[in-house]
Amino acid sequence: MDGATIAKAVKDLFDVETTVNLTVPAAEFGDYATNIALQLAGRLKQNPREVAEKLAEALRASGDYSEVSVAGPGFINLRVSARSLARQLEDNWNEHYGENSDGAGKTVVVEYPSPNMAKPYSVGHLRSGNQGWAAKRLMEATGWKVITDNHLGDYGAPFGIWVTGFLKFSSNAKLKKGGVYELGRVYIATRKALKDEAAVGGHELADEVQNWLLKLEQGDEEAAHYSEMFNEISLKHIHEVMGRLRISTEYELGEAFFAPRGKAAVQELLDKGVAKQNDDGSVIVPLDDYGFDVPLLVQKSNGAALYATTDLATLLYREQEWQPEKVIYAVGAEQQFYFAQLAALAKKLGLKLELVHLWFGAIDQLNEDGTREKMSSRKGVVLMEELLNEAEKRASEVVRGREVSDEDVKRIALGAIKFSDFAADRRTNILFDWDNIFALTGFSGPYVQYAAVRVNRILSLAGKAAVEMSDDYDYAPEKALIVKLLEYPKIVRLAANELEPHKIAGFLYELARELNRYYEATPVATNNVTDLEKQARLGLLQKVSHVFDHGLSLLGIEVPSAM
Numbered sequence: 001m002d003g004a005t006i007a008k009a010v011k012d013l014f015d016v017e018t019t020v021n022l023t024v025p026a027a028e029f030g031d032y033a034t035n036i037a038l039q040l041a042g043r044l045k046q047n048p049r050e051v052a053e054k055l056a057e058a059l060r061a062s063g064d065y066s067e068v069s070v071a072g073p074g075f076i077n078l079r080v081s082a083r084s085l086a087r088q089l090e091d092n093w094n095e096h097y098g099e100n101s102d103g104a105g106k107t108v109v110v111e112y113p114s115p116n117m118a119k120p121y122s123v124g125h126l127r128s129g130n131q132g133w134a135a136k137r138l139m140e141a142t143g144w145k146v147i148t149d150n151h152l153g154d155y156g157a158p159f160g161i162w163v164t165g166f167l168k169f170s171s172n173a174k175l176k177k178g179g180v181y182e183l184g185r186v187y188i189a190t191r192k193a194l195k196d197e198a199a200v201g202g203h204e205l206a207d208e209v210q211n212w213l214l215k216l217e218q219g220d221e222e223a224a225h226y227s228e229m230f231n232e233i234s235l236k237h238i239h240e241v242m243g244r245l246r247i248s249t250e251y252e253l254g255e256a257f258f259a260p261r262g263k264a265a266v267q268e269l270l271d272k273g274v275a276k277q278n279d280d281g282s283v284i285v286p287l288d289d290y291g292f293d294v295p296l297l298v299q300k301s302n303g304a305a306l307y308a309t310t311d312l313a314t315l316l317y318r319e320q321e322w323q324p325e326k327v328i329y330a331v332g333a334e335q336q337f338y339f340a341q342l343a344a345l346a347k348k349l350g351l352k353l354e355l356v357h358l359w360f361g362a363i364d365q366l367n368e369d370g371t372r373e374k375m376s377s378r379k380g381v382v383l384m385e386e387l388l389n390e391a392e393k394r395a396s397e398v399v400r401g402r403e404v405s406d407e408d409v410k411r412i413a414l415g416a417i418k419f420s421d422f423a424a425d426r427r428t429n430i431l432f433d434w435d436n437i438f439a440l441t442g443f444s445g446p447y448v449q450y451a452a453v454r455v456n457r458i459l460s461l462a463g464k465a466a467v468e469m470s471d472d473y474d475y476a477p478e479k480a481l482i483v484k485l486l487e488y489p490k491i492v493r494l495a496a497n498e499l500e501p502h503k504i505a506g507f508l509y510e511l512a513r514e515l516n517r518y519y520e521a522t523p524v525a526t527n528n529v530t531d532l533e534k535q536a537r538l539g540l541l542q543k544v545s546h547v548f549d550h551g552l553s554l555l556g557i558e559v560p561s562a563m
């Protein structure tokens with residue numbers, strides 16, 4: 001149902017061009033409602049209630065509605081017959097139901113999960129993967145050409161720290177055994193040693209770190225050997241974890257790829273007069289004309305590249321390679337200031353692409369006394385692999401005693417973890433509470449997955465090929481479900497436009513609830529339903545099944561085959 005026919009009535013009656021948004025009120029008021037009369041009243045300088053009455057009159061005369069009523073100061077409530085809603089659903093139906101082509105001809109780069117090489121994959125990059133993947137899927141569903149890139153943190157200091165620490169605190173045997181976890185341990189131990197050394201005024205270790213970095217830059221063979229070995233271990237681990245999370249990217253151009261391009265990029269800024277070189281050789285871009293007191297540092301005094309240097313080079317590269325309309329960075333809230341500066345820099349450079357910082361809040365954990373605290377190693381799980389292991393353990397507990405494959409257990413584990421990321425607006429912190437995220441009765445991934453599995457089971461028992469909605473049936477018990485399904489394309493559009501995938505999660509949860517209410521009241525394929533009823537109901541459930549599948553896939557969640 002959309003507001004186009006009402007907009008037409010408004011035009012005919014009042015000669016005003018407008019778009020009309022329909023909302024879905026509580027069922028006792030009607031199927032749809034609009035406040036358009038209240039909006040028009042001011043413009044027309046008429047009493048809103050009278051505007052509403054005039055419009056209601058015209059809508060009644062159109063014959064499109066079974067009931068039109070005016071309520072309160074001028075709300076219009078509408079009822080439509082379930083049969084005509086069913087017809088509408090069938091008319092709009094195709095295998096891409098929910099999708100649109102708003103982004104046709106436009107390109108977007110989406111960047112996630114962008115972990116850092118020095119340490120094992122931590123929960124610190126969980127939300128980037130979840131939100132970034134959902135952004136990718138939403139942009140695809142709205143017709144954009146999507147390029148995905150894993151902007152690895154693979155440049156600079158870690159390398160020097162790794163070699164120095166490896167030679168001092170580790171061995172080939174330990175590395176072979178511990179892999180990336182050994183590298184992480186070495187990294188942390190070496191950082192600590194460097195700190196201790198600095199505290200007593202020493203610099204031997206620090207010099208060694210610099211020395212290895214220099215050697216690598218100069219193409220020293222031994223340094224190259226270490227670099228390759230460490231990167232391989234780290235990258236393999238990153239790919240394993242991404243594989244378990246079922247996320248991937250098309251490109252993987254990390255900071256190390258862009259760092260060498262930084263020099264030229266900085267030179268370009270200097271040539272254009274956008275950047276200024278300080279006496280010590282460092283280069284800054286003043287952004288006071290964009291409302292920032294703090295300039296952006298794009299080159300250190302020793303000429304070395306910084307985080308911002310690599311991002312500058314990345315922007316120029318993307319512009320040149322792909323001419324995207326948008327670049328979406330799925331990165332946490334703590335980098336908001338930085339990305340605001342980067343966006344200002346892009347404007348100052350005259351780049352036409354829009355930078356979107358898809359930021360999100362932290363992951364909180366519950367303390368024993370019930371208070372919340374940011375998830376940290378002190379408080380328990382922070383390693384992504386441990387989190388996944390624990391989730392799989394919990395998922396198998398959920399389905400204990402039933403015949404569920406390992407593959408389905410993994411789907412349920414991921415469903416729980418990912419859905420919790422979309423429990424609220426991404427900007428709020430999420431609370432990671434094992435009991436809640438697996439609760440089969442509340443707002444959880446497994447709750448929605450279970451609803452989808454149940455529909456699929458009914459459908460497969462009935463063994464029906466695709467069934468169309470029937471004009472001979474009145475769809476009275478199915479009305480609320482049909483209204484819900486008709487909302488879906490609007491929800492997808494909204495979620496994509498605002499990059500708010502939690503709207504999809506909220507919708508799917510409501511659909512699951514509606515479905516459970518429906519089953520309680522209505523038998524679908526039992527002996528005492530007529531053939532017509534059975535056909536019609538199965539036909540509708542096929543559509544429900546499709547929307548679960550589609551909506552969950554926008555969130556990177558799969559429907560288990562059993563649970």
Ligand code: ARG
Pocket residue numbers: 111114115116151152153311314329331
């Ligand atoms: N590796 C960075 C981090 O973990 C995130 C990279 C974000 N992307 C970017 N283009 N700066 O903090």
